[in-house]
Amino acid sequence: MRISVVIPSYRARDALELCLLSLARQSLDADHTAEVIVVDDGSADGTDRMVAAFPAGLDLRYVQAPRSPISGPARARNLGLARATGDLVVLLDADQVVAPTFLAEHARAHAGDEDLVVVGRTFQLGDGPVDRERLRYEFSFEALPPVVRGDEREPVLEAFGCELAGLETAWHYVWACNASVRRRHLVAAGGFDEGFTGWGLEDAELGYRLLRRGLRVRYHTEAAVYHEPRGPVSAAMYRSWRANLAHFTAVHDELVVVLQRALAPALDPAAPGPGRYACRIRFELAARALAGRHRPVPGG
Template identity: 60%
Template sequence: MNEHHTPPSAADRDRPAKISVLIPAYNACATLEACLLSLTHQRLRRPFSFEVLVVDDGSDDGTGTMVDSFTSRLDLRYAYEPRTPASGRARARNIGLAMATGSLVVTLDADQVVGPDFLAHHLRAHGAATDLLVVGRRCQLGEGKFDLARLAHGFSLDALPEVVRGDEREPVFAALSCQLTHMRTAWHYLWTCNASVRPERLAASGGFDERFRGWGLEDAELGYRLVRDGVRMRYSARAAVYHEHRSPVSASMYREWRENLGHFAHKHPDPAVRLQEMFAPAIDPAAPAAEAWVDTAVRFEHAARALESAPHPAPHH
């Protein structure tokens, strides 16, 4: 019996036919295995396909051996980069971008799991557009381990720790009565644990800035450049990831965030960039209890709008 395939529609022919999934990893063998297992269950109609690019940032926990076990189940390439002072998520993602052959790039982190229609939802959100940056929902998981045996047979929420929180950005959208597309500070909410964009847009923007080291803001700064260059941002609640339980921000992470904010503000002398300083009390583990992060995010947006509407001084002659 000949298998019958429905020919692609005109709209499908305009969409990216291949997706490149970029995953940086550093000593995250167990969670990366869960992530890769979830990717083996993706449902994409022909002519669409995907490749997975894992960039190992100097792991010594057996990540390479584990990734090798997936080469028969995924179109997968693995790059190992020795750990150096220049190592970091920005550099790892640039290495992955240079390896990509797809016409849509989806960025993931190694500590999350995705449902079977995750890539299809990213693809659908872009449609035939070439100027979109799509960010997807991030659901936070409670403490516990992934059930790898169950995930090997198919995606199930029962194989994951309990979902304890939805995406923190959604209450911000609700409080502002708008979506990400209409926010002056939309670029701040590019979280590359779940985002997609055309590779030519990434290349035109210069890719990730590898001078960002440690934790925080390398993705927001990329978002800033993409938006400045005319890319439109869109939020997709359906393109969801399930994120491993996170420990609170540590003192060292906070120091890295502050250093990265200084680099960000020096590189882009836009007052709206400096306004991110407002988040410091909510992030600093040594600070007394401050207002909720959502309330700070709403103030941040209103302050950025005020800057945009303020009259500009007349030029001197």
């Protein structure tokens, strides 16, 4: 199997370098090869020079996309998908670090089943120094800041006592910071919807279409990424999320899509309401009621 890793990047030179260093340490067997496609979405921070100077040993391709009004993760990922040659596409963000088994675990999750969307675990790293020089010659967790938070999806799965596929809202949790699917399925689905610009929901909408095309979702905990520190949702990010939600609901005129409004109170920095966990529980409960699944409380 050939694996294509597609990474959109915008003003993330230093974070991207760490991501690439970790991808250069992948332990794939002789039956697997990998290419890494970086799509620079109009950066002016020296990303091009960093990639050009990156040490040999990684099948690395660089795509430079001029900044425009339609720039964003959806368009950047599509540009990467257009250049992918692998049977399996792994979607990753620039500010992720991965262990040496990352790609092998994604490939293993797809073994024997070609109709899966696999999503992996996401850990949040805390603030702290990164030993970049050590990462240049070996992967070591000791070179990274400590993990401060686990995957935000897992408390929801625990509350409902099910696998990710058991959620009515499973498509919403197809996060492109760590997901994989056969390239032919992405091509058949038309890739990402470039009507999504800025931050939020372009990956959930792709998940929505893929699952409605008959694919199944699997949460594979062994395929983990380690997310570099990030700040809270800003006002600009929230406006982008609301605009993308409006686009989502315009494209898919179904009530379960509209129910994502339940998540807004947890994202609005101007009027913070319930936390993300509480909003996600409400979202799933409403979706279950809509689908006729009578389970009034999580764990009940």
